[in-house]
Each structure stands twice: as structure tokens, then as C-alpha cells.
Amino acid sequence: MMIYYNNEPDWVYIFSSKKGDNIMALGGNYNSQNNVNNGPNNPTYYSRLRIKNYENHTMLSFNYWKGTLKIIITEPSDNNSNSRPNELASIYMSPTKARILAEGVARIISSREDKVYGVDTGTGNIKGFIAIGRSKGDPFLFIGKVNADGKYELNQTFNFNTNSNFLFDVKDLANIKFQKEALENVELQEFMDLLNDYARAASGAIAASVHDINFYENNRFTGLVRSIANKVGAGNGGNNNGGGNNHFFDNANSEYSEPSHNSQNNARTNRYESIDDLEDALE
Numbered sequence: 001m002m003i004y005y006n007n008e009p010d011w012v013y014i015f016s017s018k019k020g021d022n023i024m025a026l027g028g029n030y031n032s033q034n035n036v037n038n039g040p041n042n043p044t045y046y047s048r049l050r051i052k053n054y055e056n057h058t059m060l061s062f063n064y065w066k067g068t069l070k071i072i073i074t075e076p077s078d079n080n081s082n083s084r085p086n087e088l089a090s091i092y093m094s095p096t097k098a099r100i101l102a103e104g105v106a107r108i109i110s111s112r113e114d115k116v117y118g119v120d121t122g123t124g125n126i127k128g129f130i131a132i133g134r135s136k137g138d139p140f141l142f143i144g145k146v147n148a149d150g151k152y153e154l155n156q157t158f159n160f161n162t163n164s165n166f167l168f169d170v171k172d173l174a175n176i177k178f179q180k181e182a183l184e185n186v187e188l189q190e191f192m193d194l195l196n197d198y199a200r201a202a203s204g205a206i207a208a209s210v211h212d213i214n215f216y217e218n219n220r221f222t223g224l225v226r227s228i229a230n231k232v233g234a235g236n237g238g239n240n241n242g243g244g245n246n247h248f249f250d251n252a253n254s255e256y257s258e259p260s261h262n263s264q265n266n267a268r269t270n271r272y273e274s275i276d277d278l279e280d281a282l283e
Contacts, residue, residue, distance in 0.1 A: 042066045049194055051187050053159050059085065060141065060158050062194060068092040069198045071130065073143060073158045089143040089156035091128045095202035097121055102195035104132045109185045109192065112137050120146070126153060132191075138162060139188055160187045 047062040061072045070092050074085035093101070097119045104117030118131030131142040139162065144155030162184040170178040201207070211218075 047194065049190060051158075051160070051190065053161060054164065056159070058088070058158055060191075064198070065092075067202065068094060069098055069195075071141075071143070073141075073156050089154070091121055091130050091143050093119075093121060093130070095199040098195040099199040101130060101132065102192050102199065105188055105192040105195065108132050108134060108139055109188050116142070118142070132188075139185075141191075160191075 042065060045064040047064070049062060051060040053059070057076055059074050061074060063070050063072070070090055072087055073089040074087050077083040077086050100119050101117075104119075107117060108115070112134065114134050114136065116131050116133030118129060118133075121128040121130070125148045127146050129142075129144045129146050133140060133142065139160040141158045141160070142155065143158075145153040147153050163182050165183045165186040166180040167183055168178040169181055170176075172178075
């Protein structure tokens with residue numbers, strides 16, 4: 001296999017490659033969600049988009065974690081139909097890398113030539129590599145791991161469907177007469193849209209607009225929760241804007257103030273120390 005780099009360091013053009021038969025899970029270049037126990041919880045958000053290959057029963061799926069896009073190639077589990085699919089390959093992408101790969105997908109859509117465009121990910125000695133291309137006119141996605149010597153350690157290919165999605169050209173609606181037109185690039189367009197949507201949304205503009213539109217509803221809900229917390233004695237005590245907390249400074253006279261031995265009796269007694277305690281009580 002030969003890999004040539006152009007002047008743009010993030011682009012890689014493959015002029016000849018040999019597809020590997022390794023069916024092994026490929027880790028991304030970020031720590032696994034399951035291995036990160038420090039700091040705040042970073043939930044995984046699963047995309048509803050699934051692209052399935054009905055011939056070899058592989059599937060392309062996507063999720064979002066810690067600001068990255070994870071692209072996954074899976075196959076059905078051997079255990080039963082309800083179990084989690086086996087992960088054959090996966091790679092984590094930043095918004096910039098996703099935007100670059102989307103440009104590669106656009107080029108593959110616009111031409112049926114056998115070309116391949118890809119990007120690398122990660123900063124270690126073993127880097128992730130993802131490519132979109134055509135082989136004998138059929139589009140495919142390739143995910144691999146490349147070591148410092150330019151050799152594949154692992155790789156996996158997903159083949160897009162080109163004869164499974166049809167538009168009906170209806171000639172006679174009353175008698176249901178039509179011609180089927182295969183839309184060969186539908187799955188490629190879905191994949192490209194996902195890459196571009198992720199790259200655009202990463203700016204935070206969409207999240208900010210949603211938060212802004214929901215500001216009054218969120219504020220109303222926050223006020224409701226705060227009033228319930230104060231009612232049951234779980235207020236955070238940080239907001240004393242005219243509140244009923246009986247503080248030492250509130251009872252001070254004009255010259256001298258001394259701590260009252262009964263201050264604990266004068267102050268509100270809180271049975272709850274955190275919002276978790278409140279949730280337990282409400283349950």
C-alpha cells in the first residue's frame with residue numbers, strides 16, 4: 001500500500017490499497033467512556049441514523065461523546081438478536097476532521113471514479129484512519145489503525161447499498177403503475193449530512209438558540225424545584241434575597257452583637273443536605 005500526503009497535513013490520498021480481512025474491534029484514539037471515572041459524567045448520545053448492509057449484515061452507526069463523533073461498524077451478535085451488536089471498528093472524530101471527511105464524501109458522490117479520500121485522527125504512534133471511496137464504482141467506508149511505519153495494524157470496511165433505496169416514478173396513480181428509480185447515493189448523502197451537521201452544531205450556536213428559546217420554561221421549572229426544595233428544607237442557602245433564613249447578622253443590634261446560644265433553635269433546621277437527599281425523600 002502506498003500513502004501520499006499533499007501539502008495539507010490532514011488529507012491523505014490512497015492510490016493503491018489492499019483491503020484487509022481482519023474482523024477485530026478497533027479502538028478510537030480517545031479513552032473509552034467506560035474507563036473514565038474522574039470528573040463529571042459525560043453521557044453518550046446515540047444517533048437515530050443507522051445504515052445497514054443487508055448482504056453481509058454489517059451496520060454503520062454513530063454516537064456523540066465528550067464533544068466527539070464516534071463512527072462504528074458493527075455486526076450482529078452470535079448470542080441472540082436482542083443482544084448488543086459486536087463492534088468491528090470505531091473511530092472518534094473532531095468537528096474539523098468531520099468537516100474534511102464530508103468534503104471527501106461530496107467528491108465521491110459527484111463522481112463514479114474509483115478514488116479514495118480520507119483523514120487521520122489522534123496524536124499517538126498509532127493513529128486512526130478513516131476513508132471514503134469507490135471500488136469498481138461501489139462506495140465504501142474504511143476504518144483502520146496505522147502504526148508509525150505506515151502499516152495497518154487493523155482495518156475494516158463497510159459497503160454502502162446502491163440498489164436498495166428507490167424513488168417511484170408514478171405513471172398512473174389510479175392503477176398504481178410506476179417505474180422504480182434506484183437512488184444510489186442516498187446513504188452517502190445521509191452520511192455527509194451527519195458529518196456536516198455535527199461540525200456545524202459543535203460551534204454551540206444551535207445549543208445556544210435552543211437554550212435561549214427555552215429560557216422562560218427552564219426558568220419556571222427551576223423556580224418550581226427551588227420552591228419545593230425550600231418547602232422541605234433543602235434550600236441551598238446561597239440565595240438570601242429576602243428569604244426566611246434567620247442569620248446572625250440579620251439579628252445584629254446597632255452597636256454590638258454576640259452569638260446567641262439559641263441560634264440553632266432560631267434558624268431553620270434542614271433535614272436535607274443536598275438535592276440527592278431531596279430526591280430520595282420525594283421517591
